[in-house]
Amino acid sequence: MNSVKRQVNKWVSRSLDRHVRLAVTGLSRAGKTAFITSLINQLLHSATNPRMPLFAPVREGRVLGARRVQQSQLHIPAFDYDLGIQSLRAHPPTWPSPTRDVSEIRLEIRYRPEKGAMKLLQDTATLYLDIVDYPGEWLLDLPLLSMSFDEWSRKQSGILTGKRKELAEDWLEAVDSFDPLADADEKLIGEMAAKFTAYLHACKEEGGLHWVQPGRFVLPGEYAGAPVLQFFPLIGNKYGESQLANAPKGSNYAMLKQRYDYYCQHIVKGFYQEHFSKVDRQIVLVDTLQPLNAGPASFNDMRMALEQLMQSFRYGKSGLLRRLFAPRIDKILFAATKADHVTPDQHPNLVSLLQQLIHEAWQTAAFEGIDMECVSLASIQATEPGMVNHQGETMSALRGTLENGEPMLMYPGDVPSRLPGESFWQDNQFEFRQFRPMQTDVDEPLPHIRVDKALQYLLGDKLR
Ligand code: GDP
Structure with missing residues (x-):
């Protein structure tokens, strides 16, 4: 009898185990690595974590504990939590090195369900939480899927003004003497693509700009050095479109176009199909303070990048994304990070600024069936x-x-x-400095601001 009961219990537990795939994204330096490290750290301490009053399951004492288990997607690099926590606990503490590719980690969270159906069936339940980290830059590539190589080249040409034009000088000089109708020269294309990539890096690093396309060129991950990342838009060329349309198969133009098409089909689509389509919940981290510090060009550029990034959540009924896969994200949290860079009285402003930044794009697009919220937080309070x-x-x-x-x-x-x-x-008086993380003890959860609020929004209902 006992063994029958045990069997039934085991069966019930298994059927009630839940999975959530939470994706964390944001443009580089938005704070993804710091956020994931803190989130894991808070959950690993969740049985007795005094720093989580806004996360109801922990506040109510229903979380029994969490531990790391083997991730489900074995071919994806593991998120290196140990390395991150090691730098944060060092003397003096330092920030974890950022990840530059997709990575994943899985936590098993044991909890006591609230009174209700789950509670009647079992005393304890398990939630498997997969945390997936991917660069926000990859989302900037979505529009490429509906643009031909010529259309993309025209678009790129249109944005080459002001600071961008200055930064592109070296590459533009090389484009001047490039003959698209000549026989394909793989070496030359490789060299010019390197100049184009250097320009994209300069946009981010020197120009404080965020909107770079193709996004993989600056964060290539496993494709670093592959020919698929060696092309560039054809700008100001001396031939008309009809001449290019008749370009011979073995020409430079044909090679650029072929690589662009391959990039769209395999890299961009591949990302949406393999990673994005499996996400249940999404947090988008936004560093609003860096562009406030850097000036109007940087700020407006970040706004444009954010609007672009949001298009990936715009499934609509017949959108491009719906044709690619069946999306399942039902909640998105936009978080203004590094709130500890400003005094607490400024935190409400940080949230309303973020709301303003995304409001227009959110209002005008059809984000059917997705719940959205904004918060300000500091993953690791410094x-x-x-x-x-x-x-x-x-x-x-x-x-x-x-x-x-x-x-x-x-x-x-x-x-x-x-x-x-x-x-x-x-009369911008705004100035923020880079602080080092505070020293903490091994047994102590990392100090944070409102990571618990973020968790309540993203996971609270999954731990009922
Ligand atoms: P990623 O490129 O999105 O993974 O960004 P990181 O997580 O590596 O963060 C980039 C940098 O931002 C870090 O090295 C820190 O200097 C800073 N940072 C990130 N999160 C916080 C935070 O919560 N508070 C403070 N003060 N700085 C942060």
Whole structure:
């Protein structure tokens, strides 16, 4: 009898085990690695974590514990939690090195279901949480799927103004003497693609710009050095479109076009089919502070990149994505990261700025069946709020240690609650510094701001 009961219990448990695939994305340096490291760390401490009052299952004492188990997709690189936590616990602590490719990790969370159907059937249940990390830059490639090589070249030509044009000088000079109708020269195309890629990197690193296409060129992952990442848009060429349309099969033009088409079919589509289509919940991390610091060009560019990135969640009824796969994401959280860079009184502004940034794109698109929310958070809190006396007035401030070890008490400035206009950029007093993470003990969960709120939105209903 007992063994029958045990069997039934085992069967019930198995049928009630749940899986959630949570994807974490954001443009590079948005804070993905820090967020995932903190999220895992908070959950590994979840049985007794005092830092999670906003995550109901932990607050209610229903989470019995979490542990790492083998991930389900064995061919995807594992997210290196140990390395990340090792740098955060070092003396002095340092930030984990960012991941530059897709990676994955699986947690098994044991919990006591709330009163209700699950509770009647069993006392404890298991949630398997797959956390997938992928670069937000890859989402910038979606529009390529509906553009021919010529259309893409025209589009790229249209954005080559101002700072971008300056940064592209070296590559544009080479394009000038490039003959698309000449016999295909693989070596030359490789060299020119390297110049084009260097321009894309310069956009990000020197120009503080975010919108780069093709996204894989700056974060190639496993395709680094492959011919599929060696092409470039054909800009200002001396031939008309009809001449190019009749270009011989073995020409430079044909090779560029073939590589572009291959990129769309295999790399872009491949990502959506293999990774994106399997996601249940998504968090998009946005560093709104870096572009506020960098100026209007960087800010507007990030806005454009965000709008582009959001198109990937716009399934509609007959959209391109729906034709590619059956999407299943039902909740997206947009998070303004590094909230500990500004004083707590500025956190509401950070959220409303993020809401403004995505509002228009969200309103005008058909995001059917997806629930969306915005939050501000610090995955790993590196500063503490304090007070300073300035000319007889007490002001809120931040206290922390700069990366060079210097202690610092400062007021970084006000975050605009709306999209910044001319006047903000003119008397912009905003300044933030890179702080080093705070020293923590091995047994102590990492300090954070509102990671528990993010978890409540993303997983709260899965742990009922
Ligand atoms: P990724 O490229 O998206 O994986 O970004 P990372 O997680 O590597 O973060 C980039 C950098 O942002 C880190 O090295 C830190 O300097 C900073 N950072 C990330 N998260 C936080 C945070 O919560 N607080 C603070 N103060 N800095 C952060």
